[in-house]
Amino acid sequence: MTTLDGFSHVGLDGDVLRIAIATAANGTALDFDCVDEGTAALRALAAGEIAAGAVLLVGDGANFCAGGNVRDFAGAPDRAAFLLDIANRLHDFVRLLAATTVPVVAAVQGWAAGAGMSLACAADIAIGGESTKLRAAYPGVGLTPDGGMSFTLPRIVGARKAAELILSDTIIDADEAVRLGILSRLVADDEVKDEALKVAAGFAAGPTSSYAGIKALLARSGESTLSDQLDAEAASISAAAAGPTGREGVDAFVEKRRPDFAATR
Known part of the structure; x- marks a missing residue:
């Protein structure tokens, strides 16, 4: 990957714009340095300042994204203001993902929980591994969804099933995620990123x-x-x-x- 000037978590793999959303250094929780860079990169893509034929979302660590950093939530002096700020920053990113004209592929290895599951649902194609697991995760910490989950998940699995998955905080294994349509297909765990890049590169070379x-x-x-x-x-x-x-x-x-x-x- 060629890192773009001014970015640490965004780069180009050929004609594929690769955006990391979580890092091992942050415990694979959603990393807002990554989110903010992703937002800037997608704006540059829309403006023609970056040339790419596909977007690839990845987690730089064992998981795609383990959800929001709950310790940061707990440590905020004003939790409501803190959550409002980071939700709005995440939502700027999600809006740009939805608006981009090129295919968006997610490499969903390990866990995709909370906002990580939301971002998996926001992709056009989501490649998972045999051990991939997804979980809404919001009721477990007494919160409600962000990242567009309440919009995208019902459109993928249907309103009744989405309500069950979010309200019951169900852990969804890889096979069930494919059956429901949340994941597009599965590969071996150690092949998720390579296969997702291959899929994204195929789109980038296409019409x-x-x-x-x-x-x-x-x-x-x-x-x-x-x-x-x-x-x-x-x-x-x-x-x-x-x-x-x-x-x-x-x-x-x-x-x-x-x-x-x-x-x-």
């Missing part, structure tokens, strides 16, 4: 404008009627067909060759 259109359609589908969504799909596929990526993809198919999407950017 980026097509991915942007797909993400835009999926983002609006929950609030659309079928008729509105059909209209949006018609407009989107027509625009894609007229663009360089669509032309290259169709021409390559007809000519029986591999498309060169990189040449269309």
